Amino acid sequence: MEFLLEINVEEMPSSHVKTALSDLKEKLTRELEAAKIPIRDLRVYSTCRRLVVFADLAEGQEAREETVTGPPKAVAFAADGTPTPAALGFARSRGIDVGKLEIIRTEKGEYVGFKKIEKGKGAGEILAKVVPEVIGSLSFPKMMRWGEGQFRFSRPIRSLLCLLGGTVVPFELDGLASSDTTTGHKIRSPQKITVKSFQEYKDALKDNMVIIDADERKKNILAQIDNLLTPLKAQLYPDPGLLEKLANDVECPFVFMGSIPEQYLSLPLEILSTAMREGQKLFSVVRGKKQIPYFLGLADAPSDAKGFIQKGNERVLRARLEDAKFFWEHDLKKSLKKRAPALKHVLFQEKLGSYDDKTQRLKKIVAYLCHKGEDCRDEKDAIMAAELCKTDLVTDMVREFPSLQGKVGGLYAKAEGLPAAVSQAIYEHYQPVSLEDESPSSPGGTVLSVADKLDSIVGVVGIGIQTTGSSDPFGLRRNAQGVCKIILDRKLNFSFQRLLEKVLTVYGDKLKRPKKEILDYCREFFLNRLRYICERRGYRYDLINAALGVGIDNIHYSFMRVKALDALKASPQFEPFILMAKRVNNILSGQPACGAVNADLLTEKQERDLFSTFSIIKENVIPMIAKGDFSQAQTIVFRLQPCLNDFFDHVLVMAEENKLRKNRLALLQAISKILTQMADYSQVVVEGEKPGAKK
């Protein structure tokens, strides 16, 4: 049976539409399954003004046979087989003829009773209850009320179309009754449309200038873009987020092209494209990496026959570009260095001070990183970049286009003629803004970005602001992920603990939380972010836990440990080795430290063999671990497994004699010490063990 639901709303933000659709699909499926209504097909569609569900459902709950048992056979029938009053009473109370009673055999003996067919509720009845509940349960990051209702949703709901097999599923939601009508395009075709089926609905909307399938709209948009750009041999300046949003925001996509006066094309591409994107949501058109004098825009209209849409947009864009050009020229009259004092008046965080305070801290952290990381040798440039990196906050350009902070500073530094290392570092120091974004490409940008993000994290944690599931007002998670990504991408090699301590020292007595608490919190916070990144990259959770479980002081190395385990997990030595390592672990658990191994006390051949093999392996492996070559170290350590096997087979570790026992434990402890530099093998789940027992 065909089911169709359309929630008709005023324009919803595209992010809300996305979550609403997946929630709607999931919750409706769950409720229908719980109500035992078989679903043959269920799809969702949307525009910013409609959330649509189309499904093919069974007509109702499946009929099921139910057995009703009455009194025991012995009580129900007399010896001669005639029904007793008990049987008669039971039959009467259930409205069934006594002759229809059957004998039902159960574990407890024989009873009388009968079987009946329970017809089950129709899908319509279930939907009338479930649909309004599901709509009411949808939640959004920000919800609102409208009119006189108490109901909350992303935006006002204006009508509800709900059909099952061509008839209305009747229900009410906050005073709004379901119906079989919808409306067409808000401007071109706002009249009511009555429909009976999904096909009719889709066709009617198409006739009334609405495409309900987002993919179809996107394809349509891309084809139009292609038609316009191919003759120009030009491309869109890549902006996937914008296309996604626009495909949501229009019901009737029409791509138009407009032109940009020549005099604005000398502005940097970053500024041009941002001026186009923000506000009017226009696409910048490039050939290679150069803006050409055109833009594309998307209208919610069938065409632009009179050219008003194009001309209107050109006029607005011209004004914005005129502003941008004015800002560019005007800002350049005052150097970044001269702007620095103004940062005293720009708040970073109330308790952490101004951006000038932040700048002073960044200089110190950057200097430290230049000494520690081998990455950045040119300390002077890096410190100059730190000194100037926030000064673009007091330029008109960034006031106008806040999303360009950093980039604008870099562009101005370049235009001022500062060293390339400085302008590049400033330009890149907010990168990566997400895990999809690029890490800074220059050494200076790298250290500055790490310093900036850590300064924010330590500071915000240090004044006791908690980052919880949904609340992360300072973007600490994004910042921490950024730091991890940079370290992994650039293979940075330094003690994270000492860097945190350095940042704390730089803060002086500004942070009220005890130092140890801050350090512990940050470490745990980063551990979780690093784990998240590893999971996103597809590594097995138990390998991640094993590799990170032995510490993340060197973040780059801890990731190399994950990679080493992952690379070797399929090798034949892996599983026997892990089991052996676990055995070593188990036997040592609870044992006190037993000091150094005394070679003279190794009485058995197998323990002498183990000791000498281990000594050779240790010598080889230590420099590899120091270099971070965990893959190779791990492969070599695998060779311990046969010796350990022989050892356990022939040597009694827990020997009677105290001296021997202590010596054997000391040998195993020495081995364990090397192993724990590579992973906490107890966390690895191997076949034969119950997965999930350790997590």
Add this chain to the structure above:
Amino acid sequence: MSLQNLIMNLQRYWADQGCYLAPSYDLEVGAGTMTPDTFFRVLDKRAWKVAYVQPSRRPTDGRYGENPHRVQKHHQFQVIIKPAPADIQKIYIDSLTALGINLEDHDLRFDEDDWESPTIGAWGVGWQVMLDGLEITQFTYFQQAGGLEVFPTPIEITYGLERLEMFLEEKDSFYDLKWSEDVSYRELRFEEERQFSDYNFNQATVRSLREWFSLAEKEAEQLIAKNLLLPAYDMCLKCSHFFNLLDSRGAISVTERVKMIAQIRALVNQVALKYAGGEGKS
């Protein structure tokens, strides 16, 4: 075509919708939302329909008359209807048609843009309305004012008059607009923009502004204590304006800024609480 025609057309349209046409408020405000005809009327439970032109001052937006569409004083046409009718979006769209805009030839979009005013503790959910890429209106379902939930939910429609007229006259600069057939925007406003920009950015005496701010703050406090909520709110508006001037003079430090906004908001919140509780009425 002229600004005053636009104003008259909007007044006619919204009066026909049952709005009372309020005179502009006679104090400096940053937006039409801040005047008592909006602020107090959204706080109680009674139905309310009002429309008015409100000159709105934003000292930091001054450009000495040199920028074609940025001014330290612009004009808003503010509409409040409480409760918001179910077909309010259509009523609004029809208002544009009533101005002679044939929407079939244009691209009208409701683009996500929630509105918030920290000083008066107000926020709402809504859109900026874009006409061929030009923002002409802010369309907002009010959710909170003075830190209190508002109910029933009012709709606030704020037309930017200069921008809308730019669209109608197809002009690129405010100063090229006509206020009436004979008087241009330039004639009326250019000198004012030039002089006030100089005042806002350079000449306003910081010490006096600070003093006036604290005097107005004290006055608000003593009026609140006496349940004289309407004059108390006026004093809050004065605080807000002095704060804006101090801001454009670049005289407010980092921490001070946060503190001053919080001070004003706290006063406004007290006024709102008392008003909603029915205090201050004769």
